Amino acid sequence: MSNAHSSVLRHHFASLAQQKDASSLGMWTFLVQEIMFFGGLFLVYTVYRHQYYDVFAACSHHLDWKLGAANTAVLIFSSLTMAMAVHAAALGQRKATALWLVLTILLGGVFLGVKTVEYKEKFEAHLVPGPHFLAPTEAAHELKIDASQAGQAQLYFSLYFAMTGLHALHMVIGIPILAALAWKAWAGAYGASYHTPVEMTGLYWHFVDIVWIFLFPLLYLIGHH
Amino acid sequence: MSAVSTPREPQIPKEHYLNAGYGVKSWLLTTDHKRIAILYLASVTFMFFLGGLYAAAIRLELVTPPGDLVLSETYNKLFTGHGVLMVFFFMIPTIPAVLGNFLIPLMVGAKDLAFPRINLLSWYCYVVGAGLVLVALVEGGLDTGWTFYTPYSTSFSNSNVILAGLGIFAAGFSSILTGLNFIVTIHKMRAPGLTWFRLPLFVWAHYATSIIQILGTPVIAVTVLLVAVERTFKFGFFDPARGGDPILFQHLFWFYSHPAVYIMILPAMGVISELVTCFSRKKIFGYSFIAASSLAIAVLSFLVWAHHMFVSGLSVYASLIFSALSFLVAIPSAIKVFNWTATLYRGSVSWQTPMLYAIGFIGLFVIGGLTGLFLAAIGLDVHVTDTYFIVAHFHYVMVGSVVMAYMGGLHFWWPKITGRLYPEWWARVSAAIIFIGFNLTFFPQFVLGYLGMPRRYHYYPPEFQVLNVMSSAGASILAVGYFIPMVYFTWSMRYGKVAPANPWPATGLEWQTASPPPTENFAVTPTVTEEVYDYTKPPKEPVFV
Numbered sequence: 001m002s003n004a005h006s007s008v009l010r011h012h013f014a015s016l017a018q019q020k021d022a023s024s025l026g027m028w029t030f031l032v033q034e035i036m037f038f039g040g041l042f043l044v045y046t047v048y049r050h051q052y053y054d055v056f057a058a059c060s061h062h063l064d065w066k067l068g069a070a071n072t073a074v075l076i077f078s079s080l081t082m083a084m085a086v087h088a089a090a091l092g093q094r095k096a097t098a099l100w101l102v103l104t105i106l107l108g109g110v111f112l113g114v115k116t117v118e119y120k121e122k123f124e125a126h127l128v129p130g131p132h133f134l135a136p137t138e139a140a141h142e143l144k145i146d147a148s149q150a151g152q153a154q155l156y157f158s159l160y161f162a163m164t165g166l167h168a169l170h171m172v173i174g175i176p177i178l179a180a181l182a183w184k185a186w187a188g189a190y191g192a193s194y195h196t197p198v199e200m201t202g203l204y205w206h207f208v209d210i211v212w213i214f215l216f217p218l219l220y221l222i223g224h225h
Numbered sequence: 226m227s228a229v230s231t232p233r234e235p236q237i238p239k240e241h242y243l244n245a246g247y248g249v250k251s252w253l254l255t256t257d258h259k260r261i262a263i264l265y266l267a268s269v270t271f272m273f274f275l276g277g278l279y280a281a282a283i284r285l286e287l288v289t290p291p292g293d294l295v296l297s298e299t300y301n302k303l304f305t306g307h308g309v310l311m312v313f314f315f316m317i318p319t320i321p322a323v324l325g326n327f328l329i330p331l332m333v334g335a336k337d338l339a340f341p342r343i344n345l346l347s348w349y350c351y352v353v354g355a356g357l358v359l360v361a362l363v364e365g366g367l368d369t370g371w372t373f374y375t376p377y378s379t380s381f382s383n384s385n386v387i388l389a390g391l392g393i394f395a396a397g398f399s400s401i402l403t404g405l406n407f408i409v410t411i412h413k414m415r416a417p418g419l420t421w422f423r424l425p426l427f428v429w430a431h432y433a434t435s436i437i438q439i440l441g442t443p444v445i446a447v448t449v450l451l452v453a454v455e456r457t458f459k460f461g462f463f464d465p466a467r468g469g470d471p472i473l474f475q476h477l478f479w480f481y482s483h484p485a486v487y488i489m490i491l492p493a494m495g496v497i498s499e500l501v502t503c504f505s506r507k508k509i510f511g512y513s514f515i516a517a518s519s520l521a522i523a524v525l526s527f528l529v530w531a532h533h534m535f536v537s538g539l540s541v542y543a544s545l546i547f548s549a550l551s552f553l554v555a556i557p558s559a560i561k562v563f564n565w566t567a568t569l570y571r572g573s574v575s576w577q578t579p580m581l582y583a584i585g586f587i588g589l590f591v592i593g594g595l596t597g598l599f600l601a602a603i604g605l606d607v608h609v610t611d612t613y614f615i616v617a618h619f620h621y622v623m624v625g626s627v628v629m630a631y632m633g634g635l636h637f638w639w640p641k642i643t644g645r646l647y648p649e650w651w652a653r654v655s656a657a658i659i660f661i662g663f664n665l666t667f668f669p670q671f672v673l674g675y676l677g678m679p680r681r682y683h684y685y686p687p688e689f690q691v692l693n694v695m696s697s698a699g700a701s702i703l704a705v706g707y708f709i710p711m712v713y714f715t716w717s718m719r720y721g722k723v724a725p726a727n728p729w730p731a732t733g734l735e736w737q738t739a740s741p742p743p744t745e746n747f748a749v750t751p752t753v754t755e756e757v758y759d760y761t762k763p764p765k766e767p768v769f770v
Binding site for chain 1: 335336337339340341343401405406408409410412413414439440441442443444446447448451454455458459460461462464466467468469470473477745750
């Protein structure tokens with residue numbers, strides 16, 4: 001046991017407890033930073049939604065809320081598997097940890113797959129902002145808004161892609177980290193006294209999940225009563 | 226420790242962090258906070274002189290009233306380049322990433338920052354950001370001003386906005402990672418007995434700075450990202466043609482960029498607290514007030530951003546509130562100035578170079594700070610918005626205060642960093658040259674601005690020429706003042722007199738280890754039993770060597 005200690009204790013810490021405390025505060029500080037990072041986007045969203053509520057509601061109806069809801073369930077479930085991985089790591093269950101992590105990766109993959117399908121639909125329907133966006137008259141017909149509001153519809157879809165895109169990017173970054181953890185867990189790197197990386201990645205994964213919990217109603221459910 | 230009575234000729238210790246390895250790899254892959262500080266020192270100095278070249282071109286153009294040296298487009302690129310290099314790649318990182326990086330683990334009695342590899346990553350983020358910006362500047366330049374105002378930056382500018390934006394994004398993460406490391410280190414890595422109220426004020430100042438870095442920087446990161454996305458994919462976050470709001474961009478931009486000013490000034494204030502108390506040989510006056518005022522500034526910094534937007538279409542009520550809040554910043558700032566002054570009172574003040582810079586700082590900061598109050602007053606601000614008055618004001622704060630403090634700190638800790646003394650006579654002379662050059666450069670700009678000379682134009686009416694020539698003359702003196710330390714610092718690394726562990730002598734754990742310190746900082750983990758700044762006792766010989 002003491003050998004396992006010395007191999008994971010970095011030289012500048014006095015004890016494993018101090019090292020773990022530092023990691024956890026570091027991760028939480030990083031997540032605060034993340035909140036502010038997403039916060040800028042949420043602010044832009046809030047301002048425009050307030051200003052152009054009707055257009056945002058009309059555009060929101062164009063998203064497939066069923067896919068969104070399914071994805072929400074998938075992510076919540078992945079948070080559960082992640083929590084199970086942390087639990088298993090703390091108990092020193094080598095294989096269980098790795099399996100829960102792999103399951104988390106798979107669920108993350110399902111989420112991204114569904115997201116890809118949704119993006120593809122938007123591309124095909126010319127709902128990606130920019131020069132290829134629906135012409136004002138088409139937009140009026142398609143989205144059931146006034147032709148003069150086509151620009152504002154572009155604002156909505158700009159935010160849709162930016163917010164879900166940034167969220168998806170966080171998952172794309174998370175998945176290889178989970179894969180590395182699964183690999184190391186399988187090799188027996190974690191146990192009761194040391195499983196900080198699994199726990200920290202868990203915090204990150206839950207954070208990304210929570211961001212989606214906010215994104216789903218804000219983007220998909222505007223004006224649904 | 227029994228040998229205290231016989232002073233010996235100081236000697237460079239056999240093993241220290243500088244001779245721990247000589248290869249390129251031993252530097253580029255180092256995780257030692259002291260070496261990373263040196264990497265930062267080299268990089269920010271390079272960017273400083275590059276930004277200085279842009280300034281030189283600007284001052285040269287402004288010697289004569291007509292725009293006869295460069296085209297208007299080129300001039301736009303000159304002031305933009307100057308601003309971007311100086312703000313994002315010198316002012317923001319300089320004191321935290323160089324002095325903070327080197328000193329915070331030493332001051333808290335730790336072997337390193339909490340996350341050494343993340344510390345190295347932060348330097349690489351800086352290098353990548355600097356590289357992108359340099360490519361942007363060389364490959365046709367950037368003409369949006371350092372403020373990137375939309376819709377010019379998103380829809381109209383034909384310069385390298387995307388590249389420069391991504392560079393600032395990367396530099397932003399370097400700053401965030403540094404702040405994160407400091408917060409965790411200060412919370413979790415303090416030596417036994419080192420309670421919060423025994424921490425040096427330098428550490429308190431960096432703690433407050435780190436909070437701003439964590440809460441503010443991500444906002445500008447996402448904002449420049451949105452500008453880059455809007456330009457690349459023709460999305461429309463801030464495009465007025467589609468109902469987007471360019472003023473929203475300004476809100477987001479200043480939500481970071483005003484607190485960013487405090488990312489620059491707070492560490493500078495931390496340096497000054499150390500210098501004033503050491504060279505007055507007296508306990509600092511009002512320790513807890515200085516510490517708390519740093520936190521107060523950090524909090525207030527987030528509540529004043531819209532005073533940059535009094536003429537941008539802010540409502541009268543919003544303007545009034547932001548004006549009132551901006552006045553509040555003066556309170557914690559003044560608390561610091563009064564406490565420093567009270568520390569000097571009846572101290573045995575000596576005038577070594579670091580103290581010259583500290584006194585220079587206090588004077589210039591008072592001018593920079595008080596003119597800030599002029600600008601918080603809406604009526605006066607409307608009169609001088611976008612004039613040289615603003616330019617003079619923020620240079621008094623950024624150059625007059627921050628660079629002064631940085632230079633003071635660099636001289637103060639140079640013996641610790643390199644194990645060598647700098648030549649005192651040359652250092653005092655150049656401190657005087659910098660003070661004179663600085664005031665000659667920027668004081669006339671207050672007058673110019675008040676008389677109505679707008680910033681960012683290279684034509685001006687002939688009656689402004691005398692003041693502009695004064696300013697340009699001052700700039701050349703200032704350049705000499707910055708060049709001399711460059712030479713003697715470089716010289717002293719090899720030929721300077723060998724420094725003792727505690728040359729001033731000063732309190733603080735960093736002086737209780739060898740100069741230069743060993744890689745592990747302290748041979749014995751220090752234990753702290755008393756408050757810092759106790760200058761009433763005779764100086765101690767280093768005990769943790």
